[in-house]
Structure formats: structure tokens, C-alpha cells
Amino acid sequence: MRPIIPNISVDCVVFGFDMKKLNVLLTERQLKDPKTDEIIFTDYTLQGHHVLEGENLNEAAIRVLRDKTGLHDIFLEQFHTFGNTDRMLNERDILWTEKIYPMVAHHVVSVGYYSLVDSATVKPDQAHQQTKWFSVEDLPELGFDHAEIIEKALYCLRVKLSREPIGFELLPEKFTLSQLQSLYEAVLGKKLDRRNFRKKVALMKYVIPLDEKQRGVAHKPAQVFIFSKDVYQRTKKEKLDFSI
Amino acid sequence: MRPIIPNISVDCVVFGFDMKKLNVLLTERQLKDPKTDEIIFTDYTLQGHHVLEGENLNEAAIRVLRDKTGLHDIFLEQFHTFGNTDRMLNERDILWTEKIYPMVAHHVVSVGYYSLVDSATVKPDQAHQQTKWFSVEDLPELGFDHAEIIEKALYCLRVKLSREPIGFELLPEKFTLSQLQSLYEAVLGKKLDRRNFRKKVALMKYVIPLDEKQRGVAHKPAQVFIFSKDVYQRTKKEKLDFSI
DNA sequence: TCAAAAGTGTTGACATTACACCCATGT
DNA sequence: ACATGGGTGTAATGTCAACACTTTTGA
Numbered sequence: 001m002r003p004i005i006p007n008i009s010v011d012c013v014v015f016g017f018d019m020k021k022l023n024v025l026l027t028e029r030q031l032k033d034p035k036t037d038e039i040i041f042t043d044y045t046l047q048g049h050h051v052l053e054g055e056n057l058n059e060a061a062i063r064v065l066r067d068k069t070g071l072h073d074i075f076l077e078q079f080h081t082f083g084n085t086d087r088m089l090n091e092r093d094i095l096w097t098e099k100i101y102p103m104v105a106h107h108v109v110s111v112g113y114y115s116l117v118d119s120a121t122v123k124p125d126q127a128h129q130q131t132k133w134f135s136v137e138d139l140p141e142l143g144f145d146h147a148e149i150i151e152k153a154l155y156c157l158r159v160k161l162s163r164e165p166i167g168f169e170l171l172p173e174k175f176t177l178s179q180l181q182s183l184y185e186a187v188l189g190k191k192l193d194r195r196n197f198r199k200k201v202a203l204m205k206y207v208i209p210l211d212e213k214q215r216g217v218a219h220k221p222a223q224v225f226i227f228s229k230d231v232y233q234r235t236k237k238e239k240l241d242f243s244i
Numbered sequence: 245m246r247p248i249i250p251n252i253s254v255d256c257v258v259f260g261f262d263m264k265k266l267n268v269l270l271t272e273r274q275l276k277d278p279k280t281d282e283i284i285f286t287d288y289t290l291q292g293h294h295v296l297e298g299e300n301l302n303e304a305a306i307r308v309l310r311d312k313t314g315l316h317d318i319f320l321e322q323f324h325t326f327g328n329t330d331r332m333l334n335e336r337d338i339l340w341t342e343k344i345y346p347m348v349a350h351h352v353v354s355v356g357y358y359s360l361v362d363s364a365t366v367k368p369d370q371a372h373q374q375t376k377w378f379s380v381e382d383l384p385e386l387g388f389d390h391a392e393i394i395e396k397a398l399y400c401l402r403v404k405l406s407r408e409p410i411g412f413e414l415l416p417e418k419f420t421l422s423q424l425q426s427l428y429e430a431v432l433g434k435k436l437d438r439r440n441f442r443k444k445v446a447l448m449k450y451v452i453p454l455d456e457k458q459r460g461v462a463h464k465p466a467q468v469f470i471f472s473k474d475v476y477q478r479t480k481k482e483k484l485d486f487s488i
Numbered sequence: 489t490c491a492a493a494a495g496t497g498t499t500g501a502c503a504t505t506a507c508a509c510c511c512a513t514g515t
Numbered sequence: 516a517c518a519t520g521g522g523t524g525t526a527a528t529g530t531c532a533a534c535a536c537t538t539t540t541g542a
Binding site: 005007008051053054055056057078080081083084085107109111158159161162163165167184188190200239240241242243 | 249251252295297298299300301322324325327328329351353355402403405406407411428432434444483484485486487
């Protein structure tokens with residue numbers, strides 16, 4: 001086991017979509033008195049860990065996701081680095097760090113990554129019971145500066161999604177247009193018109209209809225689509241303009 | 245003097261506009277043999293330095309700009325963090341680090357900031373003679389991974405400029421519409437139509453015409469404008485959409 | 489037969505592009 | 516008087532927003 005770098009970490013904001021809302025994966029953090037077993041506090045944190053010696057930042061992020069959630073081969077994007085000297089200095093974090101991680105520095109710079117998964121099919125595995133999904137609209141009490149990190153991640157995700165078709169990372173391989181629309185609505189935080197949405201998607205040649213319909217739903221079954229990364233790569237063009 | 249953190253640094257990509265092209269500020273790095281005084285190599289690097297103990301990342305960036313260029317109170321934006329283990333391991337960087345900075349770590353994570361200045365009026369002061377402007381289209385040999393850092397900074401600047409009116413940071417307080425257009429062309433890397441450009445700027449209420457004309461030019465003098473950050477803040481609206 | 493979501497077009501407003509001539513100044 | 520960049524309008528096209536009814540299925 002390689003030693004950790006005591007003052008550099010990565011934190012991963014794992015976004016998941018459950019066909020209704022956008023969720024974030026959080027892990028319960030509970031500090032107990034070692035003698036009385038009394039709970040001193042309970043809150044939640046992102047998945048994070050220190051970077052190891054000889055490890056690139058994105059390797060560290062991949063490792064964190066694998067070790068803390070069992071996820072692998074998922075979309076990952078660095079979005080911001082958090083290095084304020086007071087980011088671990090609220091009361092609970094000081095207690096926690098002293099008791100659980102006395103070996104790490106007081107000033108840890110953390111590189112933020114977000115990743116995108118389909119939260120319905122990809123669930124954190126059995127080994128990580130204290131890790132759960134929370135709606136981005138209704139987050140629990142968070143440790144460190146993780147509320148700020150999530151807020152920034154969400155902002156960066158919105159900007160990214162409005163420029164590039166990364167939403168497909170949040171859906172299963174096959175999806176319907178209503179699901180896709182619902183995803184955009186959840187991430188961008190606003191309602192979209194169904195007919196206009198479908199018109200726009202029709203222009204995206206990389207969203208490909210299959211000769212296949214939904215089954216077992218109590219209404220008219222929807223057509224099923226897939227996203228072709230390959231077609232996107234071949235047809236994309238940079239769109240840079242100055243706006244108002 | 246506070247001690248440095250040996251494995252965390254900031255690098256500043258200072259962009260400047262000289263009414264013709266977009267430039268980057270670079271500092272000459274020359275390694276000489278201590279005995280013979282023979283030049284072993286010469287190349288250029290960004291302005292950077294290690295973060296000090298007890299210092300926030302953006303404080304470090306502000307300090308670097310002040311100490312290395314004399315600049316202060318300028319636009320500064322964090323854009324990406326560079327932490328590959330091999331980023332200081334090409335031959336020249338190894339030589340340099342061993343001779344000049346033996347106290348720093350071999351693996352330094354660097355937080356990238358870019359800043360925007362008017363390169364015609366703001367010049368690096370006399371104390372920094374080996375610091376010069378280079379066109380982003382014609383960069384010299386660069387140390388470390390600074391070519392990659394500049395490329396990423398330029399990309400982020402383009403994206404930012406196409407979403408927000410930050411171009412005014414690259415101009416003097418008073419400017420003409422041709423200068424503004426020329427700036428957009430330099431940053432976005434493409435020509436724009438003059439009449440259409442002016443129509444669009446006319447819609448930006450925060451670009452305000454003064455009752456004042458250019459003087460001393462050998463052609464029809466242009467009207468002079470200023471940018472009002474205040475009007476912008478009050479009238480801006482978030483524009484998030486999904487695109488093709 | 490009912491509930492629930494799928495699917496489908498048109499219109500008016502607005503934004504974008506392409507394009508050419510006269511104007512004010514300094515030399 | 517000439518060279519230089521400043522300033523201006525229109526028409527065609529493309530994009531965006533608003534809006535309501537019919538269809539297909541399972542229960």
C-alpha cells in the first residue's frame with residue numbers, strides 16, 4: 001500500500017438520475033465516544049480520499065469511486081479545486097479529524113470531480129451500506145465544505161450539459177424521449193416543452209431510434225433510443241459565440 | 245516569511261490584449277552551469293509559486309501576480325488543476341528542480357488560474373525584465389507542462405467569454421467598438437461581421453456610449469464606450485439550454 | 489372504459505446572416 | 516485629395532416559444 005499525500009485529496013460528487021430527480025451519493029459519517037459509545041454527531045460527506053504517492057489526480061478519483069462505491073468505468077470530470085484554509089475547521093470536522101485521521105494535515109487541498117451514473121441500475125454495492133442517494137434539492141447536514149462543493153459541481157454540470165451531450169451518462173443505455181427530457185429538466189432545474197424538446201432531439205443525429213418499444217407500461221409504449229458517442233464525435237462542431 | 249507547502253503550487257496564465265492579438269505573459273528560465281557560467285538551456289514558464297502555509301489558493305495566486313509582475317486588483321479565475329506525476333519530469337525540468345529548488349517535492353500539484361489585463365497599459369514593471377508578452381499563436385519553448393496549462397486556460401477563457409462579458413477586463417476603461425470586436429475575434433479565433441457585431445452590442449445595455457470621441461487618429465474618430473459591471477449585475481439572466 | 493403517458497404541426501416573434509456605401513479625420 | 520477606419524439598414528433565413536388533440540396500452 002502506497003503512503004498517502006497528507007495534504008492533497010480528491011472528492012467525488014456522484015450524480016445519479018432515477019427518472020424523476022437528480023441525486024447525489026453521500027456517506028454517513030458518525031463520530032462516537034470511544035468509551036461510552038455515545039453518538040457525538042452524525043452527518044454526511046462526499047466520497048473522498050487522499051491522493052497516494054505516485055498517483056495522478058484522476059487515478060485517485062477513479063480509485064475513490066471503486067473503493068467507496070464499487071463503481072467503475074464511469075464518466076468523471078474535474079471541475080474545481082477547494083483549498084481554503086478554513087475548509088476543515090468547523091467544530092465537527094476538527095473533532096472528526098483529530099479522532100479518526102490524526103495523521104493528515106490541517107490544511108488539505110481537495111480536487112473536486114463529479115461523475116454521472118444511472119442511479120436506478122447502478123447502486124452502491126452491499127459493502128457500502130452507509131452510502132445513500134439524496135436528492136440535490138433536499139440534502140442532509142454535510143461535513144467539511146461539501147455543501148459548497150456540491151453546489152459548485154451542480155453549477156458546472158449545468159454549464160457542461162448545456163454545451164455537450166453528457167446527459168446520456170445519467171441514463172441506461174436504452175431510454176425514451178420522455179426520460180431524456182425529464183433528465184434535462186432535473187439537471188437544468190426547469191420545465192421544457194415536450195414538442196419543442198422532441199424537435200430539437202430530432203436534429204441530434206447521435207440520438208438514434210431503435211426498432212423497439214417500451215413494454216409493460218400502462219399507457220402507449222414509447223419508442224426506445226440509444227446515444228451514439230461515435231456519431232457525436234464525428235459530427236460535433238465547436239459553438240463559440242459571444243452572448244448578451 | 246511563512247514556509248512554503250512543498251507539493252502544492254499555483255500557476256497563473258496572464259492573458260493580455262494589445263488591440264491586435266491575445267498575448268500571454270511568460271518568464272525566461274535559464275539554467276547556467278554554476279562553474280563555467282555556460283548556459284545549459286533557456287526556455288519560458290508561467291508565473292507560479294508554491295502555496296504558503298496558512299494561505300488560501302486564490303490568495304496565493306494574488307501574491308504570485310503581485311510578486312512576479314507587479315500586477316494587482318486584476319481579474320483572476322481558477323480553471324483547472326494539474327497533478328500528473330510526470331508533469332515535472334522532462335529532462336530540463338529535472339535539472340532545473342535539482343539545482344534551483346532542491347527543497348520542493350517531485351510531485352507538485354498545481355492549481356491553474358488565468359487572469360486578464362490590458363497589455364498595452366499594464367506592463368510588467370522594471371523589476372521583472374525577463375518577463376515578456378508572447379502571442380498565444382506563437383509561443384516559445386515552455387517548461388514543465390505549461391504548454392498544456394496555457395492550452396487549457398485558453399479553452400476555458402473562450403468558453404467563459406462566450407457566456408459572460410469578461411472581455412472588458414482585457415481592455416482599457418474606455419474603448420471603441422472596433423477594439424471590442426477585435427478582442428472577441430482574438431479570443432474566439434474567428435472573424436465577426438462588423439454590422440452584426442454592433443447590433444448585438446447595442447442590445448447589451450451595460451456597454452455604455454460616452455459623449456466623447458477618439459482623438460488624434462487619421463480617420464473618422466470612433467465613439468468611446470465604457471462597461472458598467474453594475475448594470476450587468478442588475479440585468480443579467482442565466483441562460484442554460486441544451487444544445488445540439 | 490378509463491387513466492396515463494406518447495406522439496404530432498403551425499404560427500408569430502425574434503435572432504442571425506450576408507452584404508455595400510458614405511463619413512470624418514490627419515497627413 | 517487621399518488613405519484609413521467609423522458608422523449605418525435591409526432582406527432572407529433560421530431558430531425559438533407557445534399551444535391542444537389523438538393514440539396506444541394495461542388495469
